[in-house]
Amino acid sequence: MLLECKIVYKGGQGEIIEKKSRFIATVRPVSNEEEALAFIEEMKKKYWDARHNCFAYVIGERNELARFSDDGEPGGTAGKPMLDVLLGEELHNAAVVVTRYFGGTLLGTGGLVRAYSGAVKAGLTESVIGIRTAGVKLTISVDYALLGRIQYILGEHKIPVLDSVYTDKAEVHCLVPAAGLADLKAELIEGCSGKILLTEGESCYFAEIEGDIKILES
Numbered sequence: 001m002l003l004e005c006k007i008v009y010k011g012g013q014g015e016i017i018e019k020k021s022r023f024i025a026t027v028r029p030v031s032n033e034e035e036a037l038a039f040i041e042e043m044k045k046k047y048w049d050a051r052h053n054c055f056a057y058v059i060g061e062r063n064e065l066a067r068f069s070d071d072g073e074p075g076g077t078a079g080k081p082m083l084d085v086l087l088g089e090e091l092h093n094a095a096v097v098v099t100r101y102f103g104g105t106l107l108g109t110g111g112l113v114r115a116y117s118g119a120v121k122a123g124l125t126e127s128v129i130g131i132r133t134a135g136v137k138l139t140i141s142v143d144y145a146l147l148g149r150i151q152y153i154l155g156e157h158k159i160p161v162l163d164s165v166y167t168d169k170a171e172v173h174c175l176v177p178a179a180g181l182a183d184l185k186a187e188l189i190e191g192c193s194g195k196i197l198l199t200e201g202e203s204c205y206f207a208e209i210e211g212d213i214k215i216l217e218s
Contacts, residue, residue, distance in 0.1 A: 002061040002062065002092075002134070003133065003134045003177070003178055003179045004131055004132065004133050004134070004177075004179075005061060005090075005092045005131070005132050006089065006090045006091050006092060006129065006130075006131055006132070007029060007091065007092055007093055007094070007129070007130055007131075007132045007207065008027055008028070008029040008091060008093070008094045008124075008127050008128070008129060009029065009127075009128045009129065009130045009207060009209050009214070010029070010127060010128035010209075011026065011027040011028035011029060011127050012027055012123060012124070012125075012126030012127035012128070013025065013026045013027070013123060013126055014027075014119065014121075014122025014123040014124070014125055014126045015119070015122060016115065016118050016119050016122050017103075018103075018107060018111065018114075018115040018118075019103055019105040019107060019111075020103025020104060020105060021100055021101065021102055021103035021104075021105070021107065021115070022099075022100065022101040022103070023098055023099070023100050023115050023116065023118070023119035024047070024098065024099040024100075024101075024119070025096055025097070025098045025099075025119040025120050025122055025123030025124075026043055026096065026097050026098075026099070026123060027094065027095070027096045027120075027123040027124055027126075027127045028094070028095050028096075029093055029094060029095075030057060030059065030093055030094065030095045031059075031093055032059060033057075033059055033065060033067075035095075036057040036059065036067075036095045039095050039097070040053070040055045040057075040095070040097055043055075043097040043099065044097075047099040050099045050100060050101050051072070051100055051101065051102045052070075052071045052072050052073055052078070052098075052099070052100040052102075053071050053097055053098075053099050053100075054068075054069055054070055054071045054073060054078040054079050054082060054097070054098050054100070054116060055067075055068065055069050055071070055079065055082070055095065055096065055097045055098070056068035056069075056079050056080075056082035056083035056085075056086055056095070056096055056120075057086075057094065057095035057096070058083070058086050058087065058091060058092060058093070058094055058095075059092075059093055060092070060093070061092065063087065063092060066083060066087070067083075068080055068082060068083040073100075073112060073116075074109060074112065076109075076113075077109055077112035077113050077116065078098065078112060078113075078116045079116075081113045081116050081117045081120075082096055082098060082116050082117065082119075082120050084117070085117050085120040085121060085124070086120070089124060089129075091124075091129075092132075096120050096123055096124075098116050098119045098120060098123075100115075128209060128210065130207035130208065130209045130214075131207055131208070132205050132206075132207050132216060133177050133178075133205065133206055133207065134177070134178040134179075134203070134205055135175045135176055135177050135178055135203070135204055135205065135206050136175075136176050136178055136181050136200055136201065136202075136203050136204075137162070137173065137174075137175055137176075137200075137201035137202055137203075137204065138173075138174050138175070138176045138181070138184075138185075138198060138199070138200055138201065139171060139172070139173050139174075139198070139199040139201060140171070140172040140173075140174065140188065140196065140197070140198060141169050141170070141171045141172075141196070141197040141198075141199070142169060142170055142172075142192060142195065142196045142197070143169060143170070143195065144169070144170050146170075146192045146195060146196065147170040147172075149191050149192060150170075150172060150188065150191075150192070150196075151172075153184075153187055153188055153191055154172070154174060157180065157184060159174050159175070159176055159184070160174060160175045160206070160208075160213040161173070161174045162174060162175055162213075175204075175206055175213065175215075178203065181200075185198055204216070205217075
């Protein structure tokens with residue numbers, strides 16, 4: 001399991017113009033190849049009148065599946081440069097289609113590479129990108145006298161608090177990155193001299209998106 005990876009949380013669309021040719025890049029998160037292919041077909045139908053709908057996608061925690069197509073452009077001038085941008089940005093589970101409306105002027109090999117690469121970058125700029133983190137939901141139960149200490153430790157480690165319940169004890173529900181779970185638990189136990197109850201819940205993925213914590217499906 002990859003503990004952290006960069007993902008497209010919400011896709012976007014960007015456009016550039018090169019010598020009157022329009023390059024429209026549409027970016028979308030995908031979880032498998034079936035979703036990627038369906039997205040590509042959707043874009044081809046939407047932009048049915050365009051000369052080219054080139055694509056690239058990467059799928060898997062280690063980008064085990066990477067595909068691209070020049071869709072009629074000279075070999076190596078569109079799909080591969082588009083894929084290189086996705087890989088260069090270290091993105092996972094992402095697809096992009098760049099639609100070209102020909103403007104009447106040939107761009108040459110170098111011009112096409114720059115245009116398709118630039119279009120993908122424009123599309124990513126309009127997308128919401130985040131770091132997907134493998135985490136564990138942790139419930140902390142302590143006496144009220146120790147609550148301040150717990151809050152301090154969680155704050156020092158920037159641990160997201162999901163909820164707090166106050167009954168005869170203080171109960172804090174938080175989301176801990178899997179990579180730091182053991183160390184955090186040890187520090188909490190030491191900081192409270194063992195007078196603490198820690199209960200691990202379900203594992204999940206989460207990301208901080210525009211200042212908010214989002215729990216992800218995968």
